[in-house]
Amino acid sequence: xxxxxNLKIWQKAMDLTDLALYYIKDLPASERYxxxxxxxxxxxxxxxxxxxxxxxxxxxxxxxxxxxxxTSSFELETQLLICERIxxxxxxxxxxxxxxxxxxx
Numbered sequence: 001x002x003x004x005x006n007l008k009i010w011q012k013a014m015d016l017t018d019l020a021l022y023y024i025k026d027l028p029a030s031e032r033y034x035x036x037x038x039x040x041x042x043x044x045x046x047x048x049x050x051x052x053x054x055x056x057x058x059x060x061x062x063x064x065x066x067x068x069x070x071t072s073s074f075e076l077e078t079q080l081l082i083c084e085r086i087x088x089x090x091x092x093x094x095x096x097x098x099x100x101x102x103x104x105x
Contacts, residue, residue: 002054002055002062004050004051004054004055005053007050007054009050009066010047010050010051010054011044012080013047013050013069013073014047016043016046016047016073016076017044019045019093019095020039020040020043020076020080021040021043022093023039023080023083023089023090023093023094024036024039024040024089026088026090026093027077027083027088027089028088030090035079035082035083035088038075038079039079039080039083039089041074042072042073042074042076042079043076045067045068045069045072046069046073046076047077048067049065049072050065050067050068050069052065052087053065053066053068055071058083079087
C-alpha cells in the first residue's frame with residue numbers, strides 16, 4: 001500500500017484537475033451538462049483512481065487503477081481537444097492543460 005499523497009503521479013493529477021476546473025469557468029453555460037460536466041468528471045477521476053488504487057493489496061491491482069486513471073486522462077485530453085476545435089474557452093488556459101508538446105496547440 002502507498003500513501004497516495006506522496007505519489008508524484010497523484011500530485012500531478014491533482015494539478016491537472018485544478019487546471020481543468022480553472023479552464024471550464026470560461027466555457028459557455030450551454031455546455032454545463034455536456035463538456036463542462038464531462039471535463040469535471042474525467043479530470044477528477046484521474047487522481048481519484050490513483051488514490052483508490054494505492055490502497056489495493058497487490059501491485060497488479062494497483063496497476064489496474066493506474067490504467068483506469070490513464071484512460072481518464074485520454075478522455076480529458078479528447079474533451080479539451082474538442083473545445084480547441086470549436087474554439088471554446090481561453091486558448092492560453094488550454095495550452096496549460098494539454099501542454100506545449102501537443103500537435104494541436
